[in-house]
Amino acid sequence: MSTLKELTFVDRHWDDSVAEKLSPAERLAYRSNCLGADQRITNTGGGNTSSKVLEKDPLTGEETEVLWVKGSGGDLRTAKLENFASLYMSKLLGLIPVYENAPNNGPKTPAEDNMVGQFPHCTFNLNPRASSIDTPLHGFLPARHVDHMHPNSVIAIAACDRSKELTAEIFGDEIGWVPWLRPGFELGLMMKREVDANPSLKGLVMGQHGLINWADDDKECYDLTLQLIDKAAAYIESKDKGEQTFGGTKYETLGEEKRNGLLVELLPWLRGQVCQQNKFVGTVETRDAIMRFVNSKDAQRLAELGTSCPDHFLRTKIKPLYVDWDATKTSEDDPNGLKSLQAMLESGLEQYRKDYAAYYEACKHDNSPAMRDPNPTVILIPGVGMIAWGKDKSESRVTAEFYNCAVEVMRGAEAIGNYISLPKQEAFDIEYWLLEEAKLKRKPPEKEMSRDIVLVVGAGNGIGKEVAHRLAKEGAHIVCADLSTEAAEKTASELSEIYGQGIGVAGTGISGCGPAIGATVDITNRDSIREMIQQTLLAYGGIDRVIVTAGVFVAPERDGSLSDDKWKFTFDVNVRGSYNVVDEFRSILKSQGLSAAVVLTTSVNGVVGKKGSVAYDTSKAAANHLVRELAIEMAPLVRVNAVAPATVVAGSTMFPRDRVIASLTKYDIEFAESESDEELRDKLANFYAKRTLTQQPITPADQAEAIYFLASNKSSKTTGQIINVDGGLHEAFLR
Known part of the structure; x- marks a missing residue:
């Protein structure tokens, strides 16, 4: 195995041009990343690597041997140097007589477990990373570099009733075998005794556990790991009986x-x-x-x-x-x-x-x-x-x-x-x-909504986009739904970039989706809603919060009139659309049987009579009452509430440039055609702000905070309510 052979069942990621620029300890992190990049070598969070390198003692200034070993809870694929513990080798080896002289020592004894509490006394350079329970396995082996992996192929050998026999048959006398023993001090000493008795060994198959191997050169250790795993996989493939390996097929896969x-x-x-x-x-x-x-x-x-x-x-x-x-x-x-x-x-x-x-x-x-x-x-x-x-x-x-x-x-x-x-x-x-x-x-405590699955309709822009970001910050899994596929996927991509790897376009790569997916939906079309629901359930398995921020404002003609089609469209989106979404989720929430929350977005215009927006205002009045009706119908399992914004200009799709200019003209606010959309919106927002009691522009973030409150368990006893987030419009005060 000393000569690198062509690999069939694993991939080689090592690049000399990268490794040669790194310090010995940094090369350990690099080696770990190369190993962790292939799940056939080790699983997420599994496996452990180490290097024994010379470092300058911060107290004496002299060189001393230090064990760098993956710390507790780390993941090889993403590990950086700060994820590795560092221990003085002399102090770590000095723990052996301490353990051997402890009364009643042995496997799975308090004496063995207590040794983990001794590792901090061996810490080099005040490194805060906690040492893992595998530390003795690495420290007590004489080689400078050690890889302990959990490859499927070698675990298969380790979990076979012929494990010891097969190890010798497949690997020869370069790889030994040790029986199952829980990781810790005793296993480290067992391995040390095995190597002391057989100095030519390059590794060990660990019964019902995995593989550990070593070398005095880090690249050689990496290559050896790959060769051993590849050799085990090749042997298994040569013996595999296809469907008969599992006794043959009993059932067929559904279409x-x-x-x-x-x-x-x-x-x-x-x-x-x-x-x-x-x-x-x-x-x-x-x-x-x-x-x-x-x-x-x-x-x-x-x-x-x-x-x-x-x-x-x-x-x-x-x-x-x-x-x-x-x-x-x-x-x-x-x-x-x-x-x-x-x-x-x-x-x-x-x-x-x-x-x-x-x-x-x-x-x-x-x-x-x-x-x-x-x-x-x-x-x-x-x-x-x-x-x-x-x-x-x-x-x-x-x-x-x-x-x-x-x-x-x-x-x-x-x-x-x-x-x-x-x-x-x-x-x-x-x-x-x-x-x-x-x-x-x-481990850090769970975020408040880390176990929640939240649908945000209208997540592509404005309030919906802000809500998606606000709830994702609390750990929620977000289905970013929007009429615009591009906008929905853009928000989902942003969330996945911030909060975790893996973005799924709903309906594809189900097992690969991450903390957010993008989905297309037309809330006036029940078939479209059902398709979005299917995508949500296949991605996450359920739903906990339904938030609808989608809405439309259709500007009337100059004489104030609005066609029948535009009236119908306004109500179809602002009233029937919200009802459609909630109604389609109703049976799902009932079947799931878990407490849930619905938050709709209405408007203070629903209670303030004024000129120029009769269709929009009456649709929002209907939406307000829809909240109360749904709260009664869906109790006690589901809470239904709403946020009523006012004049949220920034980021809103309901304030395109032409509408902003029309409003500025209507209120005799000076502006120049050369000004940007953002500058014009700011002028209108500041004008609206002066009409409120707080004198502050209303932003999507203000709405998102209120929606978060109503969606979270902070409002667990609140249902059937509409919260105005309008800066204080006294015309909208409760009557």
């Missing part, structure tokens, strides 16, 4: 149109079922690899065994929920099989919760953390695919990714032998490990 139609009806109901304790966001996964698994004869048996690699079941729980549903068994009163599927899911979920509680009770220790949410995070449905759940879209995507990895591990293990999972007690001791609990507590 895309039929599957999506079923999911649109199923997902909100299912989300309500799994969100009985905590709210989750969903990811639908239908790639060929997952469909081959869920449709197979062995899927139920293998799913029940659970996952093997610790990184997997920390996300996917001890096992998924598999539903043995046959999509072909339909009836006149259940034409798409939805009722039978819901019945099977309902009983399956009930049993899953019981099983999880029994697992917790059987395995818990006196000091174990309280039982976590007993609902599954992965649900497998033949013919349909996988539905993964997480506290936000990012986590549900990672959960889906991890179970995809678990499926690949099972495929590999079944191709070369028999798949085995961790014993339940070992799995529990990882899932409820106090050190893992401490890691969870170090």
